[in-house]
Structure formats: C-alpha cells, structure tokens
Amino acid sequence: MAVAPVNETLTLADLTRDPYPVYRRMRAETPIVEVPAARRIFLTKAKHTKMVKDDPELFSSDDPVTPMRRAFLAHTLMRKDGEEHRRERMAMQPAFSPKVIKTDWADLYRTIATDYLDRLPRGETVDLFTALCGPIAARILAHILGLDEVSDADMQRWSQTLIDGAGNFGFADEPFEKSDAANAEMDAVFDSLLDRHRAEPNNSALSVMLNAKNPIPMSQVYANIKIAIGGGINEPRDALATILFGLLTNPDQLEEVKRQEAWAEAFEEGVRWVAPIQASSRRVTRDLEIDGIDIPEGVTLMTIQASANRDEDLYEDGESFNVFRKKAPHQAFGSGPHHCAGAHISRRTVGEILLPMLFERFPNMKLDRAEDVVWSGFGFRGPLNLPVRLS
Amino acid sequence: MVQITFIQPDGGQTTLDAAEGASVMETAVNNGIDGIFAECGGAMMCATCHCYVDEAWAGKTGARVDGEEDMLECAAAELRETSRLSCQLKLSSELDGLVVHLPEEQA
Numbered sequence: 178m179a180v181a182p183v184n185e186t187l188t189l190a191d192l193t194r195d196p197y198p199v200y201r202r203m204r205a206e207t208p209i210v211e212v213p214a215a216r217r218i219f220l221t222k223a224k225h226t227k228m229v230k231d232d233p234e235l236f237s238s239d240d241p242v243t244p245m246r247r248a249f250l251a252h253t254l255m256r257k258d259g260e261e262h263r264r265e266r267m268a269m270q271p272a273f274s275p276k277v278i279k280t281d282w283a284d285l286y287r288t289i290a291t292d293y294l295d296r297l298p299r300g301e302t303v304d305l306f307t308a309l310c311g312p313i314a315a316r317i318l319a320h321i322l323g324l325d326e327v328s329d330a331d332m333q334r335w336s337q338t339l340i341d342g343a344g345n346f347g348f349a350d351e352p353f354e355k356s357d358a359a360n361a362e363m364d365a366v367f368d369s370l371l372d373r374h375r376a377e378p379n380n381s382a383l384s385v386m387l388n389a390k391n392p393i394p395m396s397q398v399y400a401n402i403k404i405a406i407g408g409g410i411n412e413p414r415d416a417l418a419t420i421l422f423g424l425l426t427n428p429d430q431l432e433e434v435k436r437q438e439a440w441a442e443a444f445e446e447g448v449r450w451v452a453p454i455q456a457s458s459r460r461v462t463r464d465l466e467i468d469g470i471d472i473p474e475g476v477t478l479m480t481i482q483a484s485a486n487r488d489e490d491l492y493e494d495g496e497s498f499n500v501f502r503k504k505a506p507h508q509a510f511g512s513g514p515h516h517c518a519g520a521h522i523s524r525r526t527v528g529e530i531l532l533p534m535l536f537e538r539f540p541n542m543k544l545d546r547a548e549d550v551v552w553s554g555f556g557f558r559g560p561l562n563l564p565v566r567l568s
Numbered sequence: 569m570v571q572i573t574f575i576q577p578d579g580g581q582t583t584l585d586a587a588e589g590a591s592v593m594e595t596a597v598n599n600g601i602d603g604i605f606a607e608c609g610g611a612m613m614c615a616t617c618h619c620y621v622d623e624a625w626a627g628k629t630g631a632r633v634d635g636e637e638d639m640l641e642c643a644a645a646e647l648r649e650t651s652r653l654s655c656q657l658k659l660s661s662e663l664d665g666l667v668v669h670l671p672e673e674q675a
Contacts, residue, residue, distance in 0.1 A: 231609040266613070267638050274615075274642035275675070506607070516608035521644065524675055 181218050181470050183211045192555040196455070197496065200484035209470045216346075217458065217477050223485035223508065225467060229459050229478055230513040233258045236459035236478065238515060248342025248356040249407075251400035255515070262514060268393045269401050272321060272382035275521045281380045282320065286526055289316050290534050297567055302545050305563040306418050314414040317526055321409075322402055323374055323381025327366060332410060335359045339407035344556060360403070367399055405519075412453040413523050415559025417531060420447030422560055423498035425544040430500050435536060439500060444528030446500045449492075449507035455483035455558045457511065482508040483558065539567040570664040574601050575622075577672050588661060592654035592668060593617040603670035610655035612636060615643040616674040617654040622667035626650050629657055629666070645671030 184207070192199060192215075203210055203221040211218045220226050229236045238256050246252055254265040271277065293313050297303055315332035319325055324332070342356030367383070374384040382405060386398045393401075420443055424431040434443050456479050463474045472478070487495030491505045510517035517523075536542065544550070545564040553561050569585040572595060586595040596604035596617070605616035612635055621629050626649070632640070633656050640651050654668065 227609065231611070233611075263613075263635060267635070270638070270642055275644040275673075276642075506605070510607060510614075512607065512609040512611075514608070514611040514613050516611065516613045518613075520607065520614065521642070521675060 179470055181209050181211045181472070182207045183213065185213060187212055188214050189555055193553055195552070196481075196483060196555060196558075197487070200481060200487070201496070204484060204488060209467060212479075215479060217479035218472065219456075219479050219481055220467070221481050221484040221488075223488040223491055226480035226482055226485040226508060227512050228467075229480050230457070230508075230511055230515070233514050235462055235465060237462050238262070238459060240458060240460055240477065243343075244345045244348060245343040247348070247353055248339055248345065249400060249403055250357070250360050251396060251403070253400045253404050254397075255404055255408075258514070265393055265397050265401060266518060268386050268389060268398075269382040269405070270518060272323075272380055272385045273518055273522050275525065277380045278522060278525045282317075283525070283530070285320060286317055286530050287534070289313065289320075290531055294534065294538050297539075299539075299567050302564050302566055305421065305565050306414075306560060307562070310414040310417045310421075310563070311410070313531065314410045314417070317413070317522075318405070318409045321382060321522065322405055323370065323379065323383030324366065324402075326370065331362075332406065335363055335403075336406050336410040339403060340411065340557070343407065363403060363406070364399060367402060409519055411557050411559070412517075412519065413527050415451075415453040415557065416444070416448050416523060417527050418560045418563050419451045419453070420444060420527070420532065421535070421563060421565075422544070422547070422550060423447050423450060423500075425542065425565065426547050427498060427500075430498075431536075434500055438533070440532045441524065441528050443500045443532060444524060445507065446498060446502065448509035448523075449486045449495075450498045451552075451558055452483050452486055452507075452509040453557060453559055454509070454511075454517075455554065456481050456556055457515075482511065541568045542566070543568075570659050570661060570666070572659065572663075573665075573667045574603075575667065575669045576603060577670060586659050588659055590659050592619065592657040592659065592666070594655075595659065596654060601670075603674065604654060605674045606655060607675075612639050612653060612655065615639050615653065618643040618645060618671050618674060619652055619654045619657075620648055620650045620669040620671065621652055621657075622669060623650065625663070625666050625668075628662060632656070643671070644673045644675055 200221050208222045237258050240256055243256055254262050311333055312329040315329040319327050319332050338355050338359040341352045345352040374387050378384050378388045459478050461472050461476050465472050486507045510520040543566050551561045572586050573583045575581050584599050593606045597606050607616045608614035636653050636656050640647055
C-alpha cells in the first residue's frame with residue numbers, strides 16, 4: 178500500500194505546450210501520479226484508463242463541483258451516470274447512427290464538402306484549419322442537430338464559449354458571463370426552430386428528441402443540443418487537421434493510403450496519435466487501490482487517453498504517426514457508458530467523405546513548413562494552424 | 569469451458585474454448601477475433617459488438633435485454649431478427665457449441 182507519488186513541478190502550461198514527453202516518462206516511472214497543478218491524480222496507462230472508464234459505479238462522472246454545470250446552466254448527461262445518463266443519451270442517439278448518416282446525410286455532406294472545397298484558393302498558402310476544418314465541422318454538426326439556419330461562425334463561437342466555461346476551474350466571472358450570453362442566444366434560436374421540427378419531423382437530433390413517443394424534459398433537450406455543440410465541433414476539426422498533418426508530413430504513407438484507399442486506417446491512426454480529447458475526469462466513489470496505489474474516496478482521477486493511446490504495452494513506437502502499424506484498440510473515443518456518441522459520425526464524415534475528397538481534389542497538396550504548425554492543448558489538443566498550398 | 573464458433577462474413581470460422589460466465593464479446597476481444605470492436609467495453613453504448621446468432625441457436629440465447637434493441641437500431645450493419653449485442657450474451661453450459669455470425673461492418 179502506497180500513496181501516489183506527487184509531481185510538484187509540472188504545470189498546466191507544460192502540458193498545454195507538449196504533454197507527450199511528460200506522459201512517456203510518467204508511463205515509465207510514475208504511471209499513477211498526483212499532479213497538484215491539475216488537482217487530479219493522473220492515470221497514464223491504457224489498462225488503467227480503460228478500467229476506470231468501464232466501471233461507472235466505482236468511478237462516477239458526476240462531479241459536484243464541475244464548472245460545466247455553471248457554464249451550461251444545466252446538469253448535463255456528460256456528468257450523469259446510470260439510467261439517467263442512458264435515457265438522455267439514447268434520446269438523441271438515433272440521429273447519430275450510421276444508418277441515418279447513410280440514408281439522410283451522406284449526399285448532403287458530399288455537397289457541403291464540394292461547396293467548401295470550391296471556395297479554397299489554389300496556388301497560394303491557405304490555412305486549412307480556419308478555412309476548412311472548423312467551418313465544415315460546424316456546418317455538418319448544424320445539420321445533424323437540426324440547426325440548419327445557424328451560421329458556421331455562431332456554431333463555432335458557441336462551442337468555444339461553452340468549452341471555455343466548462344474548463345473555467347477557477348470560476349472566474351468573465352467566461353461565465355460569455356457562456357450566459359451564448360446560452361441566451363442558443364435558447365432563443367432553439368425556441369424559434371421548434372415549430373419547424375414539430376411540423377416536419379426528421380432525423381436531426383432536435384427533431385428526434387422533440388417528436389419522441391416519450392420525450393425527455395425540454396430543459397434536457399436543450400442541454401443535450403448544447404453538449405453536442407460543445408463536444409461536436411473541435412473534435413472532428415482537430416481530428417481532420419491532425420490526420421492531414423500526419424499524412425502530409427509522411428508522404429510515403431500518404432501515397433500508400435491513396436493506393437489502398439486506406440482512409441479509414443488513416444483516420445484511426447490520426448485520432449490514436451493525437452486524441453482530440455486527451456483527458457477525462459472521474460470521481461472515486463469509495464476507498465480503493467489501483468496497482469498497489471491507495472486511491473481515497475472522493476478524489477478525482479484524470480484518465481489520460483492521450484497517453485493510453487501511446488502506451489508501450491499496446492504500441493511499438495507509439496510516438497510516431499504510422500497508418501500501417503499493427504492494429505490495436507485505441508481509446509480516442511473513450512470507453513464505457515460515456516463512449517463518444519459521435520464516433521460513428523466522425524468516422525463517416527472525416528474518414529470516409531472528407532479525407533478522400535480533399536486528396537482527390539488537391540492531389541498535390543503540400544504543407545508549407547511543418548515546423549510552422551503550432552500544436553496546443555491539454556484537455557483538447559490539435560494543431561492551431563495548417564498552412565498548405567493546394568494544387 | 570464451453571465452445572463457441574465465430575463465422576466471418578467471408579465464411580472463415582474460428583472455434584474457441586471460452587469460460588462460462590464470460591460474454592461472447594469478451595471472448596472475442598480476448599482472443600483477437602476480427603469484426604468485434606466493442607469500443608464501449610460492454611456498456612451497451614456503441615453497437616460495435618453486433619453479431620447474428622446462428623438460426624439453430626436463436627431460441628437458446630434468450631431475449632434482448634432492456635435497452636439493447638435501441639442500441640441495435642444504431643448498429644452499422646443490417647438489423648435482423650437474430651441480431652444481438654455480443655456484450656449481452658453470457659456464455660453458459662446451455663450455450664456450449666454456440667455459433668455466431670459477424671456482420672459486414674461495425675462502425
């Protein structure tokens with residue numbers, strides 16, 4: 178029996194800049210470690226992160242002091258367990274199913290993608306992150322949710338505002354003032370769309386929830402849509418940018434991916450390599466022990482899926498991007514009851530539709546200078562820019 | 569131990585000895601059977617462990633559990649009468665010799 182070692186010197190700024198060397202060392206030396214800067218005990222091995230995510234009774238998602246509740250002005254399904262979580266999640270899950278994507282959305286997504294690719298300038302440097310990855314992720318999500326009328330800019334702004342509020346662990350005033358304003362805007366827009374979705378039921382999340390035989394309360398319908406906005410733009414945006422970076426900096430792999438049409442494999446490798454959601458929190462519900470380390474009731478564990486996805490137990494040279502590596506399950510979409518509800522959608526939209534369309538349209542796309550790409554993020558991570566020349 | 573056979577869409581078969589009490593999903597994952605992803609680890613939240621119980625065994629595997637049907641609706645491959653989430657199929661002596669077929673796609 179031993180208490181977790183403490184890493185006193187590590188700062189959130191270090192992790193935001195580049196967490197991977199830190200995690201690599203933790204996996205080797207202190208796989209279970211308290212990080213006072215994050216007020217959490219980090220779990221960095223795949224077997225531990227999966228075990229915690231898979232057991233919601235011992236490791237609850239319900240965090241009584243989460244800033245998420247204040248930011249969303251609601252107790253959302255992200256922080257619920259058991260039947261309550263399942264009911265709210267299943268209320269919108271049909272909108273995210275592979276069959277609905279195929280029957281209702283695939284053609285629309287291709288049309289949207291064509292339209293967005295048409296707008297990109299050729300022969301000059303263009304930042305694909307801001308010109309494509311963000312806006313197209315916003316557009317696709319707007320349709321899935323039934324918010325067709327909302328602009329890409331509003332979708333992205335709402336999303337970032339909710340994320341900033343949910344990550345406002347110091348409970349500063351300003352992020353909440355902004356999230357309050359965004360909540361008011363969103364509520365007004367949702368209110369204005371109810372008649373349309375009631376009159377013309379469809380497979381968007383808002384419509385599916387509104388027209389259910391046994392609907393969940395309206396407050397939770399709105400909270401669900403907000404969670405999807407907060408959690409459904411950055412991830413496909415960052416996944417797309419990360420995969421493009423991986424392929425463009427490994428031209429030999431890109432050629433092989435094109436030859437084999439291995440876009441699905443490229444997608445999986447990209448999200449394994451740099452998981453858009455790097456870490457999650459779970460509250461320990463009773464005193465227990467993980468691999469000989471005492472974990473007291475009430476502490477918050479942070480499962481670092483970014484680290485689990487490079488764990489030497491599962492991957493040879495996990496630090497590098499290698500589409501053709503030996504297959505092993507990754508945890509980029511998490512595990513357990515809170516497994517990413519958008520996993521199917523992101524595979525279809527980013528992996529099956531956007532990646533092949535982009536390289537078909539611009540077969541000689543080149544990254545200007547890989548060293549100019551800035552990566553950032555501890556909780557969420559991805560490139561902040563992607564300067565390419567399209568041809 | 570009980571025997572279980574997995575049949576791939578291309579007809580390839582694998583027969584394994586499995587522990588009673590384990591789920592069909594766990595047995596597949598622990599033995600590296602292709603075609604069972606089981607991304608949510610058995611929480612009935614991802615529909616990536618979808619399988620078809622062989623007609624001959626369909627009467628013995630019992631009814632779908634509460635909530636399973638809704639998740640099966642979200643599976644990638646065609647939903648059939650014999651569709652189950654393999655995380656909800658627990659192996660027992662009555663299921664010794666069970667045969668399950670894997671779908672064309674899971675995600």
